[in-house]
Amino acid sequence: MNVLDELRWREPIFHRPEHGVDFAAMVADEFWEIGASGQRYDRDLVLEVLAERQRTPSEDVWETSEFRCQELAPDLYLLTYLLRRLDRVSRRATVWRRVGPDWQIVFHQGTVVA
Numbered sequence: 001m002n003v004l005d006e007l008r009w010r011e012p013i014f015h016r017p018e019h020g021v022d023f024a025a026m027v028a029d030e031f032w033e034i035g036a037s038g039q040r041y042d043r044d045l046v047l048e049v050l051a052e053r054q055r056t057p058s059e060d061v062w063e064t065s066e067f068r069c070q071e072l073a074p075d076l077y078l079l080t081y082l083l084r085r086l087d088r089v090s091r092r093a094t095v096w097r098r099v100g101p102d103w104q105i106v107f108h109q110g111t112v113v114a
Contacts, residue, residue, distance in 0.1 A: 004069040006103070007079045007096055011064060013105055014050055023050045028097060028104040036090050036110035061086065075099075076106070082113075089113040 001009075014023070024047060031043040062085040070078045075098040083092050095107040 003071075003077055004067060004079075007069060007077060007094075008064075008067045008081070010096075010103065011067075011079065011081060011094065012062060012083055012085075012092065013094060013108060014046075014053075023047055026103075026105060028106045031105055032107060034109040036088070036112045083110070 013026075027043055027047065029043065031046070033041045033046055035041055062083060064081050064083055066080075066082040068080045072078055072095070077096045077098075078093060079096060080091065080093045083090050090110045090112050092111075093107075093109045094105055097104045097106050
């Protein structure tokens with residue numbers, strides 16, 4: 001699989017139960033996120049929210065499209081895409097780092113499309 005296909009398979013992050021639930025391993029220590037609301041979230045808060053979602057799972061219906069991938073540095077990639085979830089459309093950007101055969105998320109941002 002090429003890098004674009006590998007990363008596309010992993011998105012949207014945190015909404016793909018087939019990737020397992022070891023979010024702490026998937027999220028880099030220096031991870032942070034800017035949510036669609038514009039709020040900044042650190043790694044600890046994101047992991048807390050994910051743990052809560054696991055305790056009370058619900059059906060999550062979404063569709064992704066318009067994937068693009070750009071290498072930023074050796075083993076560091078920016079993946080962007082469009083996410084349609086319920087009645088909201090957002091542009092997403094995730095910075096992924098290859099760590100051996102695995103991947104870690106370094107940064108994520110969601111921006112609502114008006």
